Amino acid sequence: MESEKQGLGYILVMTTVGSEEQALTIANALVYKKIAASVNMIPAIRSIYRFKGKVWDDEEYFLMIKSTVEHYDEIEKTITALHNYEIPEILSFPMVKGKPEFLKWIQESVR
Numbered sequence: 001m002e003s004e005k006q007g008l009g010y011i012l013v014m015t016t017v018g019s020e021e022q023a024l025t026i027a028n029a030l031v032y033k034k035i036a037a038s039v040n041m042i043p044a045i046r047s048i049y050r051f052k053g054k055v056w057d058d059e060e061y062f063l064m065i066k067s068t069v070e071h072y073d074e075i076e077k078t079i080t081a082l083h084n085y086e087i088p089e090i091l092s093f094p095m096v097k098g099k100p101e102f103l104k105w106i107q108e109s110v111r
Helices: 002-006 020-032 069-082 100-109
Strands: 010-017 038-051 054-068 090-094
Touching: 010 020, 010 069, 010 100, 020 038, 020 054, 020 069, 054 069, 054 100, 069 090
Parallel strands: none
Antiparallel strands: 010 054, 010 090, 038 054
16 A cells, blocks of 8 residues: 555654653553554653753653554543643654555554
8 A cells, every 4th residue: 555655644653751650651551542553662861951941851761652643632642641741742753654564563553
């Protein structure tokens, strides 16, 4: 299917969290709800950012979530409900191209 080769409709969502426990909670919820095919958890990233007039320097976990465009709203809602940050970072990027078999697996893994 041409859309699978091009990655149309497939997304990579990213977020950061403050602990391994929260990363596992969010990753498991997304996969068990079948709104994400997989979540990569990358530990021990260092984030330096400005929030409420102060510069912060924190260790975080980075989550990379593979899914489809139609599941974005539910992904955002789930992350927001489980996240302990006042304003969680939730960003989505389109997959421009991808290995057709991998994209087909994403599609088959979500509802």
